Amino acid sequence: AQKVTQAQTEISVVEKEDVTLDCVYETRDTTYYLFWYKQPPSGELVFLIRRNSFDEQNEISGRYSWNFQKSTSSFNFTITASQVVDSAVYFCVPSNNSGTYKYIFGTGTRLKVLA
Amino acid sequence: DTGVSQDPRHKITKRGQNVTFRCDPISEHNRLYWYRQTLGQGPEFLTYFQNEAQLEKSRLLSDRFSAERPKGSFSTLEIQRTEQGDSAMYLCASITGYEAFFGQGTRLTVV
Numbered sequence: 001a002q003k004v005t006q007a008q009t010e011i012s013v014v015e016k017e018d019v020t021l022d023c024v025y026e027t028r029d030t031t032y033y034l035f036w037y038k039q040p041p042s043g044e045l046v047f048l049i050r051r052n053s054f055d056e057q058n059e060i061s062g063r064y065s066w067n068f069q070k071s072t073s074s075f076n077f078t079i080t081a082s083q084v085v086d087s088a089v090y091f092c093v094p095s096n097n098s099g100t101y102k103y104i105f106g107t108g109t110r111l112k113v114l115a
Numbered sequence: 116d117t118g119v120s121q122d123p124r125h126k127i128t129k130r131g132q133n134v135t136f137r138c139d140p141i142s143e144h145n146r147l148y149w150y151r152q153t154l155g156q157g158p159e160f161l162t163y164f165q166n167e168a169q170l171e172k173s174r175l176l177s178d179r180f181s182a183e184r185p186k187g188s189f190s191t192l193e194i195q196r197t198e199q200g201d202s203a204m205y206l207c208a209s210i211t212g213y214e215a216f217f218g219q220g221t222r223l224t225v226v
Binding site for chain 1: 208
């Protein structure tokens, strides 16, 4: 079964700062997916990025970038030039790759971006 | 609106009453999930449907909980004899491929 650890419970940054959210996961699957979701105060979970386990290429998408290292089971997420609207709880989510694609959520990291 | 729709958005009920929530997934998605989220926690998996078949249920889904997805379209989650510990946000997600689309949830408060 998958397990995820987001050691940072809460992070506060000042607007325009870069911020990195850490994620360490555990899985027995050889192939799997990793996601980052955002949950703003409105409550809806918003998909941000996806990475499959057999592609360790790190990418940038707008202000978002991620660093996936399979050897250390880490999947860190960076927001560049943070904005107040980025304030939310962020979840790193591993998903199995065998049928149910069940998403396993941890407790998330609450990001506060201050003006 | 082509997203996942949940109804009602909020529900306040007295302990011991039955409640039912509805989820309308994105129409072409055949997989549907229910999650429960309590304050300060991440969502916890409850159950999963592939079309109309309920394929997996979490241990969190006690015998007071029942979920259905008739005809593989919308789904309902019923809680019988509600308890205060059932107070939570109930989230529905439909999945295409490997990406989940979540609804805005139903917030249940049991008083």
